[in-house]
Structures are given as C-alpha cells and as structure tokens.
Amino acid sequence: MEVIVKPTPAEVGRTASALIARVSREKPEAVLGLATGSSPLGIYESLAALVDAGDLDLSRASGFALDEYVGIPLDHPESYASVIARDVVGPLGMDPSRVRVPDGRASDIEAATRDYDEAIRSAGGIDVQILGIGANGHIGFNEPSSSFASRTRIKTLAPSTREANARFFDDPADVPTHCLTQGLGTILEAKRVVLVAQGAAKADAVAAMVEGPLSAMCPGSALQLHEHATIVVDEAAAARLTLRDYYDYTYANKPTWQRFE
Numbered sequence: 001m002e003v004i005v006k007p008t009p010a011e012v013g014r015t016a017s018a019l020i021a022r023v024s025r026e027k028p029e030a031v032l033g034l035a036t037g038s039s040p041l042g043i044y045e046s047l048a049a050l051v052d053a054g055d056l057d058l059s060r061a062s063g064f065a066l067d068e069y070v071g072i073p074l075d076h077p078e079s080y081a082s083v084i085a086r087d088v089v090g091p092l093g094m095d096p097s098r099v100r101v102p103d104g105r106a107s108d109i110e111a112a113t114r115d116y117d118e119a120i121r122s123a124g125g126i127d128v129q130i131l132g133i134g135a136n137g138h139i140g141f142n143e144p145s146s147s148f149a150s151r152t153r154i155k156t157l158a159p160s161t162r163e164a165n166a167r168f169f170d171d172p173a174d175v176p177t178h179c180l181t182q183g184l185g186t187i188l189e190a191k192r193v194v195l196v197a198q199g200a201a202k203a204d205a206v207a208a209m210v211e212g213p214l215s216a217m218c219p220g221s222a223l224q225l226h227e228h229a230t231i232v233v234d235e236a237a238a239a240r241l242t243l244r245d246y247y248d249y250t251y252a253n254k255p256t257w258q259r260f261e
C-alpha cells in the first residue's frame, strides 16, 4: 500500500485526481470505478476542472459505479444512478452510455449482480477504482463481516451506515435498508485502487485498514491484498497511523517516474 498524507481535504482530492488523470491520459478508454459519498467529491471537482481547462478528455472513458440502493426509484435524487449522473458523468464530460450503475430495481437481483461483474470483465476490468471508506471500515457497501471473496451482490446496510447516510434524505426512515455493492473480491480485481478519506471520524477506520490485521471486521483491510492500492488521507484521517513518518519519507523519496503530481 502507498499511503499519502496531505494537509487539507482539498489537497487529498487534487492528489487523487492527478493519479486518475494520469491513468486516463495514458489510456483514453480507461475504465473507471466510480464511488459516491462525500469523500470523492473533491476528486470529481478537480477532474472536472481539468476537463473544463481542456487538460483532460474523459469522453471515451467508461465507468462502473461501486454500489446502489435497493428500493428507491431510479430518478430519486439520492439514487446512486442520479448522484453519478449529476456529480460525475455530467461534470466530467463522460458519455452516459458508457457508464453503468448496478440495477437496484431489478426483478432478478442475482442475475443483475452476476451480469454486473460480467460486464466489468467484458470491459477489460477496472483500470482505477475510486473508493471512500465508512467509519466502520466499509468500502462500497461491504459492511463488516463481508467476505474478502465476495462478488457484486445484495447487502443489508448496517444501522450505523443508514444513520450516516440519513443526511442525504428528508426523513431518516427513507434511507433504504438494502443495497447492491461490488464485492470485496470484485474490488480487488481492479488494476489500481485509490481510496480517499478526510476528517477525524475516519481515523480509526484508516488505521485499521492500513495497519490492522486482515479482517472481515474491517472490510477496507482487504486492500492490503491489492498490489497497487494508493491511500490518500488528510492530517485528521491520518492521526492514528503509527508508521506516519515512514509514509512521509517514502512519498518524499518516490522515484520521479512513479510520480503523478
């Protein structure tokens, strides 16, 4: 794992976006794994600024969303299909026909989730998967106790995740109880992963993910098995990392050819 600590949330977004921009410039048809939630918003803003300035073209890239709620209409403003269209596809100038979100309204959920993993494989796999992390260590909606071998599937949201996401809904009771999410096994197949976290509320989850034991109790710790995972966090989210000095030293001495900013 590469761990990069930046002074501010804005710099976290800029650094992660530089990595994604580099991958997308090298491969204009790159397949991006798209996360929702607050954490990656800075990434999308920075990428949109590059696109607006004519420094990046994502019109040939394709995308696969990480997860989706089950049981809310597609056009609900908080369905991840709506969020991805509003916060990602439009601002980044992506082609909507090349961006797919798991179908939370499918009548045959098992077939829909199987098809989703198959579509990722048919697209050649995800080149760079964007991720945030929940305070309980979840990535995507893989709640604690998720199998490291899991594939895209239906999950029951943890009550604490429903509470955390209640801020997006008029009434906390409106937060769905179920979701579809790429599995940890699906995520581990991405060629490259970039996870961002900001704020003190994520400090324990970040430490458990990076330095804790491999454990289904911290789904993010599965990324220790990924050969190319970059974790970009701000000072507050880095507060409980014990090897902090080593991460800073490593980053300062990163070979020029490996740098992306």
Ligand code: GLP
Binding pocket: 035, 036, 037, 038, 039, 040, 066, 067, 131, 132, 133, 134, 135, 139, 140, 141, 161, 165
């Ligand atoms: C959400 C998402 C995750 C996200 C996490 C943290 O509910 N399904 O993809 O990383 O929980 O959310 P936030 O970034 O808003 O803190």
